[in-house]
Amino acid sequence: MAIEITVPRLGWSMEEGVFSAWLKRDGEPVRMGEPLFAVESDKVTMDFESLDSGILHIPYDAPQPGDVVAPGQRLGYLLMEGEPAPEAMSIPAARAETVARPGKAPVTPRARRTAGELDVDTAALRGSGKGGRVREIDVREAFARKTEAPPPVESVPVSPLRRTIAARMMRSRENTAPVTLTRRVDATEIVRLRKQWKLRGETPPAYTDIVMKLAAVALQDHPLLAGRWEEDRIVLAQGIHVGIAVDTPHGLLVPVIRDVPALSLEQLAARSRQLIAAAQSRRITAADLEGAVFTITNLGAIGVEAFTPIIQFPETAVLGMGTIRWEVVAEGNGVLATREQMMLSLTFDHRVIDGAPAARFLRTLAALFGSPYAHCGR
Amino acid sequence: MTEQSCFLYRTMQLIRVCEEQLARCHARGLIHGACHTYVGEEAIATGVCWRLRPDDAVFSTHRGHGHALAKGMPPFALIAELFGREPGCSHGRGGSMHLFSPEIGMMGASGIVGPCILQAAGAAYSFQLFGGDRVAVAFFGDGAVNNGAFHEGLNMASIWKLPAVFVCENNQFATEVPFQYAAGNPDVASRAAAYGMPGIQVDGNDVLAVAEAAEEAIRRARSGGGPTLLECKTYRTRAHAEGMGDYTYRTREEVAAWRERCPIRRFRAGLITSGEATEAELDAIDAGIREEIRKAGEEAERAHWPRAEAAAAHVYAARSRAHAPEPVVDSSPRPPISLAAATLEALDYEMERNPRIFVLGEGIGARGGNFGTTAGLFAKYGAARLRDTPISERGFTGLACGAAMAGARPVVDFMFIDFLNDAFGEIVNQIAKMQYMSSGRLKMPVLLRGCIGIGHSAATHHSGSYHSIYSHIPGLRVVVPSTPYDAKGLFTHALRCDDPVLFLEPRELMSTKGAVPAEPYEIEFGKARVVREGRQATVAAIGPMVQRAAAAAEALAGEGVSVEVLDPRTVSPLDTPAILASLHKTGRLLIVDEAFGPCGIGAEIAAQAADAGFNDLDAPIRRLNGAFAPTPYSPTLEAAVTPPVDRIVAAIRALIEE
Ligand SMILES: Cc1ncc(C[n+]2csc(CCOP(=O)(O)OP(=O)(O)O)c2C)c(N)n1
């Protein structure tokens, strides 16, 4: 009787292993106790000694090195001298799949025919059938992928301006260590300030203009926020030129208002109206877009309260303005009052300045919000 | 010399000389198979055939050379057949044991001991049904009288008073087994009493005694007096077959003694003693016969061989008619009728127009059949055409075979097909092979019907499905209808075609109703019906499984799975092209058959599909069969051996996931 050689169980948890090699050749006599084959499990390869003596017979359908094998699976036989081989005893169906040659997924005859007709290479396919079997549907899908135009998507060409914006944004992201602080400020006085202009029948300055004016004052007390990181040093600003983020039909433009402390609020407002109009119509010059040391961006008009504006590299900070709205505020004596409030969002480069000094800048600015008049004369 | 003496002497001598020539030819290697000679027994065939007409029918045995020659076959046709040549009486298909010449009433010899008795009874049945006075004769050895065919055949011949003569050639041995040993009652003639017919014993080596007794029996048969059993005691003086040893079971002395009782020498002596003929006259006859046989032998040696292309010809009758297309179902709107009613309608219509159709079965007469398959027909067509039978399944199946050979169209109603297994040999060895063995000269329009399938707690002897077994046999048509519409068309076709048909009606569908055109129509065999179209998988379902497969497909349609269901309708011939076409479309094939899986029709379909449809396969071919077990009785057990709809659904799903 032929003696079956089967995969032994390597410890209780072994579900499968990888057949590594025969240690004897087909037809070679084997004595009990001689190493016969090797199986790898849990990354350990073990040599197994023959439990019987006989002549090794390796059937044609035996597992090949690298095949996944399960405990109990037949590997081969030990025969007596002259005993015929019990050839090709079929492997139980359930096992057949685990024995499938890795890398050689079976292809159904129909899939093979279809592949021939459609000129699809089945070797490159991942089959959707049992055990990765390549079926007709896999071939047809591969063919469809091969021939189909990419699915139509709506696209918008990238304008040169957009490309510039994208590049600058990425430059900022890659070259700064941004931190955003937010702080609520009382805007009641600046609202009143504007109202007074209106009452006088004059075109009032924009909130952005007023905040820019106040920020420029605060920057004089906190010059690092208008500085520029240059690796071995921080270069401080020579003039407080402030950028103003303008949403144009073509994209974001940031015109620069020069020497803000030198301008009256009226002058400032006029200058900003002029630059914004130029930006909107794209008639602005390159010179008017350069040289800012600080930037103000206002999303309040669109209802945003706080956000994380992005620094206009190589500047150090950007100040975001939120929307102004009435809020109930508890006053010191327990009285509730309604005040107009605004959130400021300051993003700064932490390389240049730490959080607390930046926060102090916001505190200075908040104080200026409480009494803007000194700086906002006509 | 009287005409009778001349016939008797000439015929016996012709047989003897021919047999001796054949024995020499066997020794020379001209005969390729068996050769059972009739030497010593010549008086029997000669005496019986003396009063037979060419339109009377003779059914013969393995030892049939003498019967053929006595019935008028030219020696050349016999010798050429044994030589395996094309002009032989069976065109080389038969040899010594299969001699066919229906033109002269030599209806065939059989290599199986026994069936000739049933076939003679069947031919006698046809002769009686058609009117006229033709007679059927069976020759058989003593070996056959202990066979069921003898008992069943003689009994039926007796109860129906059939015009038959049963001639037992009691040569005292069946091969080497002595009849004395093998028979509880070794007096064959006396057995006739058991069946209520005359039993006559004569000296089979006395040709005049045989002729006289046969004449009386033939006269009785022709005149409606019914059958006779004629026992002719004789002895074969050569070995059982040429080339076999002869003295292990009998002595040389015994054989020599019987040689002395040679029927020819005895008759010759009588002729000379009575002065009816002279030595010289008889020598002249002998010389003429010797010359005739020598010439026939030479001619046979020169005769051409059959062409190899003819080897599988005549398995089925040639198709003679073009078929009208199947009618549309709603051409004659009327209430739906059951499957049983549909076949009854077809049977009634065909019986009315074709007087050669008759029905055999148990309770199919006045009772109208266990399943109502013949309800109302007895009153219309009478007992001869709706013949209630004894419980002799083998017997009446063999009788149907002989009836068909003699020109009738028997319908055998088995109720349950399980009973047909008792007649397996008659179907497989005789009915299925008769057209082929007779080289197409005999037609075999035998319709064998009965219920198949599991249900009704019928248990294992009333639930078999044996269509696969019979589809294995060349010469048979095997029909498994699943709707009343198909049943009527297929049944009508079965009653009009010339091949033997097994019509296997699913019992569980017998009372299912469906639309059926009132007018007669035929559905050709070998044309599958697409029950339902689909794209993802093909299910070929057989008989009772068709409805279940359709229900499974319907259930899967709800999940968006598109399944095509095919009903082959006949498993032989099988509509392989239709199955392949469907597989080409879907890429997947499941065969659902309630019958056992191994070697079943599903295996055949799968093999054909794997062969011719290999490149269409997108999944393995699957089969779903009943359990490989006899059918149990208890409902829970019964339900477990037949595939239910949900298992079909699961099988289709699994196939699509492969
Ligand atoms: C049903 C069957 N069983 C067995 C045989 C094998 N066989 C061939 S001839 C023969 C003996 C038949 O004896 P008998 O019927 O007396 O005829 P005989 O040969 O004596 O003429 C047998 C057993 C057979 N042909 N048919």
Ligand SMILES: [Mg+2]
């Ligand atoms: Mg005998």
